Amino acid sequence: MSKLSLKWFEHSASEAVFTALSLKKCFLAFIYDDSPQSTTILELLQDTPLLSELCVNYKVEAKTVEAQQLSQIYDMPELSTDSKKNLDSSESIEKTPVILSQNDPSITNINSSLESQQSSSSNGLSLVHHNAVDGTEENTNLSKVIDNYSKVDTSQNETLENDINYFKKLSSDMLKSKNQDLLLKKKILQHIKDNRKAKNQRTEFRPNCIDSSSKLNNKLDHTINHKVKIDYSKANISIKLVDGSVIKNSFASTITFAEFVTLIELEVGSLKNLQFFQLFPFKAFDESNYNQSLSQLGFSPSISLALKFKSNKYSLLNSIFKTAALYIFSFIKAICFNIYYFYLGTTPPINRKPPQPIKPQASAAAEVSIDSKKNYNSSSSLRKRILTTNKKKNFKLSDDDDDQIYYNGNTTNIE
Incomplete structure (x- = not known):
C-alpha cells in the first residue's frame, strides 16, 4: 500500500x-x-x-x-x-x-x-x-453502517466470483490449445515414420535402385579415400634449350648425372659452354654433381630444367673493368673539351642535334608528287576562291592617282 x-x-x-x-x-x-x-x-x-x-x-x-x-x-x-x-x-x-x-x-x-x-x-x-x-438515532445510524458493510461484502464476493470464473475459462482455453499442439506433433511424427517405411520398402523390392543422395555420398567417399600412387623409380624431365624449344623425356632415377648428360648430348649435340639450371627454386648443376644419381639430386618424380651458357668469374670481372674504363675515359674527355673551349674564350655547344638520316632522292620525289596530287585534288575549290580574292585586292585606289594600277606579280592583273 x-x-x-x-x-x-x-x-x-x-x-x-x-x-x-x-x-x-x-x-x-x-x-x-x-x-x-x-x-x-x-x-x-x-x-x-x-x-x-x-x-x-x-x-x-x-x-x-x-x-x-x-x-x-x-x-x-x-x-x-x-x-x-x-x-x-x-x-x-x-x-x-x-x-x-x-x-x-x-x-x-x-x-x-x-x-x-x-x-x-x-x-x-x-x-x-x-x-x-436520543438513543434511537444511535441505533438507526449503527444499522445503516451495518447495512453498508454487508453491501460491500456482497459486492466484493461478486467480484471475486467473477475473477475466479474468468481464470477458469482461461485455464480451460490453455488446456485446449496444448492438447491441439500435442495432436499436431503426433500427426507429424506419424507422417515421418510412414515416409521412412515407404523408402525401406522401395529398397527391399528394388535393391539396385539407389537414391541420388547416396550416389553423391559414394562419389565423395571415393574421391576422399582415393590414394594417388607416385612412382619414384622414374624421373620425368623437361629441358628448355637455348633456342626456346622444349624436350621431354623420362629416365631411370638410378642413373648418374654424367650418364644423363651423355644421353642428352646424343639428342642435342655438344654441350660445351652450356650448363643445366633449375629455374624455381634456382639451382645450378655442374661437374661436381656428375657422381650423384638423379633421385639424390631431386629429379624424380619430375623436374623442369633449362640450358644456359656458363658464367665464368673471370669473364664477369673483365666486363666490369671494361665498363668502368669506358666511363672514366668519357669523363676525362669531357673535361679536356671544356678546358679547350675555355682557353679559346667561347662556350662549348651544349645542345647538339643528332644527325638525321638522309632519304634517297627518288623516294623523296615520289612522295612529293603524291602529296602534291592529293593537295591539288583536295584544295581545288580553295584555289578558286583565293584567285578571286587576289583579283579584287589588286585593283586598289591610291591617294595620289585614282587610275593607277598596282602590279602584284600576277599576269592576271594586266589588261
Missing part, C-alpha cells in the same frame, strides 16, 4: 480535522465520550491508503477536542522514509485542549461534510460524525 503524509497546516486542531475530513485525507476516526449523551461511531473508508502515524483520536468532553497519537492505543505499521520526512517538515499539531462552543462553525462544517460524503460515496464507506442525544 502506498503511504502518504497528512499535513496539518492550520492553527487549531479542530480546523485541521475539518480540512482532513473534507479532503478525504483521514482514513480512521475513533470518536468516543464517557458521558451517556454523546455517541460513539467507528467507520473505515474503502480504498484509502494509510496516511500518517499521527491519526486523530477525538475525545469530546465538556466541549473540548484533543489530538493524540493512535500508536499509544493501536500498534501501527512503520512508515517509509518519505512519509517521515514529510511529517518532520510539517507543522506541529496542537496537542493542548481547545475549548469549543456548541455553535462552533468548525463542528457544524464537519457534520455537513460528513453528510455530503455519505450521499456521494458509492465505492466504499464514509466517515460519519453525528452528535445525538
Whole structure:
C-alpha cells in the first residue's frame, strides 16, 4: 500500500480535522465520550491508503477536542522514509485542549461534510460524525453502517466470483490449445515414420535402385579415400634449350648425372659452354654433381630444367673493368673539351642535334608528287576562291592617282 503524509497546516486542531475530513485525507476516526449523551461511531473508508502515524483520536468532553497519537492505543505499521520526512517538515499539531462552543462553525462544517460524503460515496464507506442525544438515532445510524458493510461484502464476493470464473475459462482455453499442439506433433511424427517405411520398402523390392543422395555420398567417399600412387623409380624431365624449344623425356632415377648428360648430348649435340639450371627454386648443376644419381639430386618424380651458357668469374670481372674504363675515359674527355673551349674564350655547344638520316632522292620525289596530287585534288575549290580574292585586292585606289594600277606579280592583273 502506498503511504502518504497528512499535513496539518492550520492553527487549531479542530480546523485541521475539518480540512482532513473534507479532503478525504483521514482514513480512521475513533470518536468516543464517557458521558451517556454523546455517541460513539467507528467507520473505515474503502480504498484509502494509510496516511500518517499521527491519526486523530477525538475525545469530546465538556466541549473540548484533543489530538493524540493512535500508536499509544493501536500498534501501527512503520512508515517509509518519505512519509517521515514529510511529517518532520510539517507543522506541529496542537496537542493542548481547545475549548469549543456548541455553535462552533468548525463542528457544524464537519457534520455537513460528513453528510455530503455519505450521499456521494458509492465505492466504499464514509466517515460519519453525528452528535445525538436520543438513543434511537444511535441505533438507526449503527444499522445503516451495518447495512453498508454487508453491501460491500456482497459486492466484493461478486467480484471475486467473477475473477475466479474468468481464470477458469482461461485455464480451460490453455488446456485446449496444448492438447491441439500435442495432436499436431503426433500427426507429424506419424507422417515421418510412414515416409521412412515407404523408402525401406522401395529398397527391399528394388535393391539396385539407389537414391541420388547416396550416389553423391559414394562419389565423395571415393574421391576422399582415393590414394594417388607416385612412382619414384622414374624421373620425368623437361629441358628448355637455348633456342626456346622444349624436350621431354623420362629416365631411370638410378642413373648418374654424367650418364644423363651423355644421353642428352646424343639428342642435342655438344654441350660445351652450356650448363643445366633449375629455374624455381634456382639451382645450378655442374661437374661436381656428375657422381650423384638423379633421385639424390631431386629429379624424380619430375623436374623442369633449362640450358644456359656458363658464367665464368673471370669473364664477369673483365666486363666490369671494361665498363668502368669506358666511363672514366668519357669523363676525362669531357673535361679536356671544356678546358679547350675555355682557353679559346667561347662556350662549348651544349645542345647538339643528332644527325638525321638522309632519304634517297627518288623516294623523296615520289612522295612529293603524291602529296602534291592529293593537295591539288583536295584544295581545288580553295584555289578558286583565293584567285578571286587576289583579283579584287589588286585593283586598289591610291591617294595620289585614282587610275593607277598596282602590279602584284600576277599576269592576271594586266589588261
